Amino acid sequence: MSVYLDNAATTALDADVLNAMLPFYHEVYGNPSSQHEMGRKAKSAIEEARKTIAGLINANQGEIVFTSCGTESNNTILKCAVRDLGVKHIISTPIEHHCVLHTLEYLSETHRIKITILPVDNEGRVDMEQLERQLSLINEKTLVSIIHANNEVGTMSDMDAIANVCDKYDVLYHADTVQSFAHYKFDVKKTPVHFLSASAHKFHGPKGVGFFYMKGAAKVHSFIHGGGQERGYRAGTENVAGIVGMAYAAKMAYEHLENDREHILGLKNYLREEVKKALPDVELNGVLDDNQSLFTVLSLSLPTHPSGSLLLFKLDMQGIYVSGSSACSSGASVGSHVLASMGKGADRIPLRCSFSKYNTKEDVDILVKALKNLYEKTV
Ligand SMILES: Cc1ncc(COP(=O)(O)O)c(C=O)c1O
Numbered sequence: 001m002s003v004y005l006d007n008a009a010t011t012a013l014d015a016d017v018l019n020a021m022l023p024f025y026h027e028v029y030g031n032p033s034s035q036h037e038m039g040r041k042a043k044s045a046i047e048e049a050r051k052t053i054a055g056l057i058n059a060n061q062g063e064i065v066f067t068s069c070g071t072e073s074n075n076t077i078l079k080c081a082v083r084d085l086g087v088k089h090i091i092s093t094p095i096e097h098h099c100v101l102h103t104l105e106y107l108s109e110t111h112r113i114k115i116t117i118l119p120v121d122n123e124g125r126v127d128m129e130q131l132e133r134q135l136s137l138i139n140e141k142t143l144v145s146i147i148h149a150n151n152e153v154g155t156m157s158d159m160d161a162i163a164n165v166c167d168k169y170d171v172l173y174h175a176d177t178v179q180s181f182a183h184y185k186f187d188v189k190k191t192p193v194h195f196l197s198a199s200a201h202k203f204h205g206p207k208g209v210g211f212f213y214m215k216g217a218a219k220v221h222s223f224i225h226g227g228g229q230e231r232g233y234r235a236g237t238e239n240v241a242g243i244v245g246m247a248y249a250a251k252m253a254y255e256h257l258e259n260d261r262e263h264i265l266g267l268k269n270y271l272r273e274e275v276k277k278a279l280p281d282v283e284l285n286g287v288l289d290d291n292q293s294l295f296t297v298l299s300l301s302l303p304t305h306p307s308g309s310l311l312l313f314k315l316d317m318q319g320i321y322v323s324g325s326s327a328c329s330s331g332a333s334v335g336s337h338v339l340a341s342m343g344k345g346a347d348r349i350p351l352r353c354s355f356s357k358y359n360t361k362e363d364v365d366i367l368v369k370a371l372k373n374l375y376e377k378t379v
Pocket of ligand 1: 099
């Protein structure tokens with residue numbers, strides 16, 4: 001039996017979500033751009049999904065654009081804000097996902113966009129005073145891009161506070177909500193945010209589909225050139241089944257938000273206590289306050305071990321799936337840029353456990369027992 005504790009990397013597709021998607025593979029498989037009835041039905045399923053997602057965050061339907069993933073959503077927002085909205089300066093943090101950080105590097109190198117990276121404290125919190133100081137000095141069109149819930153350590157930024165300061169200085173605000181959408185509620189009419197990004201596979205939806213929200217006035221044009229799909233905001237034949245599945249998964253998540261949160265947070269706190277008992281020298285990374293920390297993620301720094309980072313491989317051999325820091329696309333083991341920016345030494349072994357509604361206390365017990373055994377074997 002395996003223990004899957006890597007839900008920040010991706011979650012299992014819900015069986016009900018799959019059932020909602022299946023007809024769009026073999027019954028209503030028309031191209032949504034086709035004029036005939038099968039095409040019109042596919043198109044109307046997309047618009048229904050858009051209505052569902054817009055409703056969940058109190059957006060207007062026209063403000064939701066479907067994409068292929070969180071990476072595409074973030075790339076589109078950042079690159080198109082420069083191309084279409086005249087942004088010349090982007091303020092961000094060192095603990096963004098690589099799809100933001102590498103896009104910022106690209107924009108700096110090829111478009112000479114000024115990039116300001118705000119420091120974070122040793123728990124991953126952004127210094128709001130520094131942000132305000134930076135904003136008070138700007139003299140060019142600026143976008144603030146700050147991750148809402150960090151995927152490696154779970155630290156959350158205060159979206160309302162950031163949105164309000166951005167509003168005060170009349171700058172654009174993008175929050176990468178890939179880890180928090182469908183786990184937390186958002187109301188884009190109350191929080192003056194211009195862009196949000198999300199990805200279905202983080203909340204029991206399918207892989208290969210995401211969306212971004214763009215506030216009415218902040219209109220960017222298509223990042224991908226081609227047909228006029230998504231009202232001209234994103235070319236390419238739509239992933240109809242994926243879009244339907246994403247909306248279904250989001251709706252289900254919202255219906256069970258409170259119960260799921262309670263269950264998952266209980267597991268996170270249980271692991272926190274049990275691992276401390278088993279390995280007193282373990283360190284916890286990120287903010288410990290439940291109100292400022294993603295309830296699905298617990299990041300640990302384990303004491304040194306003769307196996308080093310191969311420790312994770314030893315867990316893997318026992319069917320226990322966790323992550324070093326974040327899921328690494330190349331498979332190569334590189335140090336965590338997030339932990340490094342928080343001043344966490346590379347001498348310890350980072351271990352990220354991320355939970356879903358499907359995890360149980362037994363999963364935590366199995367992990368803790370396996371860790372205890374691995375450390376006991378060394379003495
Ligand atoms: C915070 C954050 N942003 C963006 C992404 C990229 O999302 P996707 O895997 O859908 O491209 C991830 C994925 O882990 C993430 O955690």
